[in-house]
Amino acid sequence: MDVLQDILRTLSLPDFYFAMFRSATPVLLTTLGAMVASRSGTNNIALEGTMLISAFVGVAVSAFTQSALIGFLGAVFSGFVVSSILAYFVLKLNSNSVISGIALNTFASGATIFVLYLLTGEKGASTSLPSLTLPSITIPLVKDIPVIGTILSGHHILTYAGLILVVVIWYMFKYTRLGMHIRAVGESPDAAESVGISVKKVKYIALSISGILTGMAGAFLSMGYVSLFSSGMTAGRGYIALATQAIAAGNAVVGMLASLLFGFCQSMANYLQSSSIPLQFIQLMPYLIIVIAYTIYCFAMEQRKKKKQFREADKKK
Amino acid sequence: MKKKLLSAFLVMAMTVSMLAGCGGSGSDAGTADETETTDDSQAEESTGDKVKVALLITGSFGDKAFNDSAHAGMERLMEEMGDQVEVEMIEMGTDKTKWEGSMLDASESDADIIITGLWDMKEITEQVAQEYPDKHYIIFDTDVDYTLGDLSNVYSMSYKQNECAFLAGVLAASLTSSDAEYANEDAVIGFVGARDTAVVINDSAVGYIQGAQFINPDIKVMVSYVGSYVDSATAKELALTQYSSGADCVFVAAGPASVGVIEAAAESQRYVIGVDSDQALAYEGQDEANYIVSSAIKNVGDSLVDAVKKSIAGELPYGEYEILGLKDGVVGLADNDIYQSIVPEDIQNAVNDARDQIISGEIEVNTAYGMDEATLNEIIDSAQ
Numbered sequence: 001m002d003v004l005q006d007i008l009r010t011l012s013l014p015d016f017y018f019a020m021f022r023s024a025t026p027v028l029l030t031t032l033g034a035m036v037a038s039r040s041g042t043n044n045i046a047l048e049g050t051m052l053i054s055a056f057v058g059v060a061v062s063a064f065t066q067s068a069l070i071g072f073l074g075a076v077f078s079g080f081v082v083s084s085i086l087a088y089f090v091l092k093l094n095s096n097s098v099i100s101g102i103a104l105n106t107f108a109s110g111a112t113i114f115v116l117y118l119l120t121g122e123k124g125a126s127t128s129l130p131s132l133t134l135p136s137i138t139i140p141l142v143k144d145i146p147v148i149g150t151i152l153s154g155h156h157i158l159t160y161a162g163l164i165l166v167v168v169i170w171y172m173f174k175y176t177r178l179g180m181h182i183r184a185v186g187e188s189p190d191a192a193e194s195v196g197i198s199v200k201k202v203k204y205i206a207l208s209i210s211g212i213l214t215g216m217a218g219a220f221l222s223m224g225y226v227s228l229f230s231s232g233m234t235a236g237r238g239y240i241a242l243a244t245q246a247i248a249a250g251n252a253v254v255g256m257l258a259s260l261l262f263g264f265c266q267s268m269a270n271y272l273q274s275s276s277i278p279l280q281f282i283q284l285m286p287y288l289i290i291v292i293a294y295t296i297y298c299f300a301m302e303q304r305k306k307k308k309q310f311r312e313a314d315k316k317k
Numbered sequence: 318m319k320k321k322l323l324s325a326f327l328v329m330a331m332t333v334s335m336l337a338g339c340g341g342s343g344s345d346a347g348t349a350d351e352t353e354t355t356d357d358s359q360a361e362e363s364t365g366d367k368v369k370v371a372l373l374i375t376g377s378f379g380d381k382a383f384n385d386s387a388h389a390g391m392e393r394l395m396e397e398m399g400d401q402v403e404v405e406m407i408e409m410g411t412d413k414t415k416w417e418g419s420m421l422d423a424s425e426s427d428a429d430i431i432i433t434g435l436w437d438m439k440e441i442t443e444q445v446a447q448e449y450p451d452k453h454y455i456i457f458d459t460d461v462d463y464t465l466g467d468l469s470n471v472y473s474m475s476y477k478q479n480e481c482a483f484l485a486g487v488l489a490a491s492l493t494s495s496d497a498e499y500a501n502e503d504a505v506i507g508f509v510g511a512r513d514t515a516v517v518i519n520d521s522a523v524g525y526i527q528g529a530q531f532i533n534p535d536i537k538v539m540v541s542y543v544g545s546y547v548d549s550a551t552a553k554e555l556a557l558t559q560y561s562s563g564a565d566c567v568f569v570a571a572g573p574a575s576v577g578v579i580e581a582a583a584e585s586q587r588y589v590i591g592v593d594s595d596q597a598l599a600y601e602g603q604d605e606a607n608y609i610v611s612s613a614i615k616n617v618g619d620s621l622v623d624a625v626k627k628s629i630a631g632e633l634p635y636g637e638y639e640i641l642g643l644k645d646g647v648v649g650l651a652d653n654d655i656y657q658s659i660v661p662e663d664i665q666n667a668v669n670d671a672r673d674q675i676i677s678g679e680i681e682v683n684t685a686y687g688m689d690e691a692t693l694n695e696i697i698d699s700a701q
Contacts (some may be wrong), residue, residue, distance in 0.1 A: 015561050019554060026550075110410055113377070123377045124573045125549070127599045225550045226580050235548035270551075270558045273541040279513050283544045 006275035007268075014150040016271055021159055021188025022225065023270075024053070024263025026217040026234075028162045030241035031248065032169050032256045033213035034263040039173065039250050040206030041186035042090055045101025046283075047214050049108030052083040054218025059131040060119060068132040072219050079215020080208055082108075087207040092199050096135065105238075105263040113231045123232035133227045134158060134219070156224040158216055163256070170252035182206050183250075214238070243290050247297050258293065265289050328431050334561030342440065354518050360680055367403045368629055370394070371428035372621075373419055375435050377408040382407075383458070386594055390618025391627050394625055401629060405664040417441045424449040430628055432621060434458045435483035446471045446598065453635060455624050457617055458517070460638040467632070469636035473626075474620060477642030478517060479682045481613040482568070484650045485590045486528020487671045488611060489566040490536050491590060498659070499608070500565045507539040507564035509555050511546045511571040519685035519693060521570040521613070523591070526700045527683050538700035539564055546572035553577030563597075566610070568592070582608040586657075595651035610659050612651040620647045652657050 010016050030047050042061035044050075052187045057078040062071025082104060087101040117123050136156050143153035172179040183203045184192040193199050217237070246261060248255030265286035273284050337381040343369045367504040374384045392483055405428065420441050423431050433442060434457035446454045447466050454471040461473045495636055508525055508578045510518040522540060529536045539562065552571050556578040559567055565586040569578040575592060581588035583605040591612030593598065600606040627633040641647040648658075650668065660668075674680045685693060 015558075019558070095484060117377075125576045125604075127576060219448075221550060222622050226553050226577050228576060228580070229551075230549040230576055231549065231572075232547035233549050235545055235551065266551075267554070270541070273539075273555065273558075279542060281544070 003275060006272060006277075010268060010271040013271075014147050016267055017151040018154070019267040019270065020260065020263040021155055022263070024243075025156065025159045025162050026220050026237050026258045027241050027244060027262050028256060028259035029158070029165070029217035029220065030214050030238055031166055031244045031259050032162070032252060033217070034241050034245035035248060035250060035252065035255055036169065036182065036206050036208035036213065038245055039186045040182045040203045041189060042097050042203055042207060043242075044083070044086065044207065044210050045098050045242070046082065046086050046104040046108075046185070047101075047210075047241055048234055048236070049101075049105035050079050050211055050214040051218040051221065051234045052105075052108045052112055052232070053082055054079045054215035055222035055233060056116065056126075056218075056229045057128060058219040059126050059222045060115070062223065063126075063129040063131040064125050066130075066132065066192040068134050068223065071132060071223060072134055072216075075219035075223070076212050076215040079211040079218060080215075083207045083211025083214070084204075086211075087204045090207075091203055106281075109232060112229070116229065116231065123231060126228045129228070131223070131228060133223045136224075140156065156220065158220040158224055161216065163218075166252045166256045171251065173250070178202075178205065193206040217241075230310075236240055240287075240290065243294060246295050247290070247299070258290075261293065262286055262290060322579045336341070337382050341449060363479055368401060368430065368625075369428045370402055370404045370427075370430045370432060370625055371423045371426065372404065372406045373409055373416075373431065373433040373438075374454045375406070375409055375416060375422055375433075375437055376411055378406075384592060385614070386617040387432075387434065387621055390621040393618065394622050396510055397622075398626070398629075401528075402625065413437065417445070420445045420631070424452055430625060432454060432457070432625075434503055434617070435523040435584060436515075441473060443468065453628065455621070455628070455633075457620065458615075463636065463638070472624065472633055472635045472637045475638075475640050476615045476617075476620070476625065476648050477640055477682070477684070478570075478615055479520045479527075479681060480642045481615070481648040482521040482524030482570075482649060483528035483531070483667055483675065483682045484671055485521075485568045485611070486525040486530075486538075487532055488528075488587075488650065488660065488664065489525070489568055489590060490529035490532035490609065491667050492566050492660065493536070493564075495661060495664060497588075498660065501563065503563040503565070504533055504535065504538075505537045505539065505555070505563040505565070507559035507567035508541070509552060509559070509567055509569045509571055510540070510542045511574060512544060516685050518570050519688075521568070522536070523683045523685045523688070525568050526696055528671065530700060531680070532667065536700060537580065538697075540697050540700075543571050543574050548573055549574045549577035549580075551577070553581045556581035556589075557585060560587045566590065568613070570613075573697065579605050591651070595653060597651065597653055597655050606655060607659075609655060611653075611656045614651050616647050616649075620645075642675075643672060652692065 034044055034047055054075040057074030058071045061074030063069050086100055086104055089095045090097045113123050116126060120128050133194035134157050136154055139153045143149040181197050181202045184198050189199045221233055240262060247258045269282045269285050372387060374387060376384060378384050378388050391406055393566045394402060395404050409416050424445055425447055430453045436459045439459045439461055441470045442454055443461050443465050446468055450470055456473045458475050461468055468560045487545050493500055493506050494504055510521055510522055512518060526538050529538055532573060539559045541551045544650045552574040556567055567578060568590040570577045570592045579589050589608055591609050593615055597609040624633055
């Protein structure tokens with residue numbers, strides 16, 4: 001019963017929901033990135049490494065230019081560069097995207113520490129770099145509403161950017177030429193090519209967008225969530241995004257819900273740590289729920305497919 | 318095609334066997350760079366009579382904790398005994414599969430004393446040390462199982478982090494009910510550890526809780542674990558949660574992820590107690606430093622210097638395991654300007670009293686080593 005009480009008490013805290021958005025942001029941005037790449041038919045496994053490099057570049061550039069904006073642009077640009085490298089391997093050299101992605105991830109974890117060491121003489125964290133952070137935003141009017149104001153206002157600028165980008169990506173896939181092309185290339189590259197779409201170009205653009213979005217997630221980690229870079233700070237968030245992306249199946253809004261589900265579980269796990277639930281269970285909860293959600297999704301898809309087949313079979317009769 | 322593949326394999330096999338042959342015949346071949354350097358140093362050894370010390374650390378330097386402390390210790394050793402010792406420091410990185418190879422390399426080399434540390438190296442040392450009975454091994458922060466075989470050439474030592482954590486508990490519990498600037502009214506403090514599976518971390522937790530209860534039996538200690546040593550964002554999130562639930566002083570034992578907790582402290586304007594080394598030094602001149610009341614220090618470097626000195630004098634008890642604590646001056650709380658300015662005198666006295674009582678044996682601090690899960694949970698529950 002204590003457990004239930006703990007959960008209910010946590011659910012009644014506005015701080016909890018605020019933390020949910022905060023935990024979900026890096027996963028949300030990366031999910032969108034993964035989605036764009038995946039819809040174009042390339043699995044971007046390098047998200048984890050891209051995020052790590054962007055987090056580092058954001059800190060380093062903002063420390064040296066003393067401008068948070070330039071730091072942010074640097075982070076986004078580095079995301080673009082890393083995804084271009086991946087694109088070169090995959091599209092130009094026709095290498096396996098999974099293997100290239102893993103290579104980039106391994107490279108990122110080593111390279112960030114190496115450059116950090118060159119810059120600061122340290123290998124753990126960038127505490128000695130005077131890096132800047134991007135601001136948080138209080139929304140006028142909304143902030144005065146009790147409870148909802150506390151939950152929705154005062155978030156980091158990239159949290160709002162992530163939520164806006166959900167709509168942008170959704171709109172892009174649904175109504176724009178580029179979105180259609182990405183989908184076409186992902187679903188049937190041959191068909192797309194036959195109507196004159198340059199498959200490689202579209203895939204390259206999709207990977208670039210994916211890198212830029214992931215770069216923003218990296219910037220959020222090191223210029224918002226915390227205000228420094230520490231080695232390996234992405235801690236698997238890039239891989240979680242691959243799972244949430246799979247659940248979303250190319251739908252940006254579902255992707256947002258999946259990311260928020262992850263944020264919800266993560267922040268629930270943080271709050272419940274001092275309750276009587278075994279810690280090991282609490283820590284695996286976010287991942288477990290993502291796996292369960294994905295299983296349910298796959299099951300539902302399979303059912304739908306079967307029904308469709310039956311219907312078609314019926315028609316033939 | 319098949320023939321090509323076969324011949325490639327053959328060439329490879331031959332090269333490997335050739336290289337292996339070189340390694341086996343020892344340093345007289347001198348083909349690779351590595352063997353050459355061995356040659357040089359061996360020649361040197363025959364002329365000068367220096368003791369060669371090799372330090373192998375897991376991970377890399379720059380962790381602001383153990384490895385840096387060991388590094389500083391080696392530097393001091395070279396400064397103080399440069400005429401007698403020669404030191405080589407090797408960063409083995411984070412790839413665990415390479416550690417055993419590095420250990421074997423070091424054992425093959427002409428190093429006399431091989432120093433390594435942490436629990437991860439325990440099994441590797443147990444194996445390698447038996448293969449090289451004429452080398453000496455010092456392993457810190459873990460014990461080795463001396464019943465496994467002849468390990469009379471291994472000296473193992475660990476630190477009573479529970480004792481400095483006890484002092485951290487005393488400090489936190491006193492601070493939370495004091496009228497210090499950032500303390501609130503609730504008698505609630507926090508602990509953020511790296512992994513609940515690491516005995517070292519739990520040892521700190523156990524000592525911390527005991528220390529806190531020593532001051533105030535009714536105190537509430539929130540205990541959270543990051544589940545990782547590197548996830549600074551989650552560490553921060555956990556600390557923010559604790560601060561917003563009423564904790565005003567959090568003791569962090571989460572390795573490199575500790576920086577997240579320190580940031581959370583500065584953001585929430587609450588206190589934090591650092592770990593392993595004096596973490597306020599890393600933030601010198603920055604706002605964050607003002608919230609790091611103190612740090613529970615494990616002085617790995619000093620203990621290594623002592624051990625090497627003793628070894629040279631022939632006094633180090635190889636084949637034994639020692640636990641060094643407050644009494645040996647290896648662990649303690651960081652005493653710096655921030656500590657002096659934030660902590661009122663009566664609390665400083667309380668901390669000093671507790672230290673004296675631990676040293677004299679009046680207080681016996683619980684340890685998580687050899688403690689079963691149920692007892693550990695009981696201790697954590699007792700402070701809820």
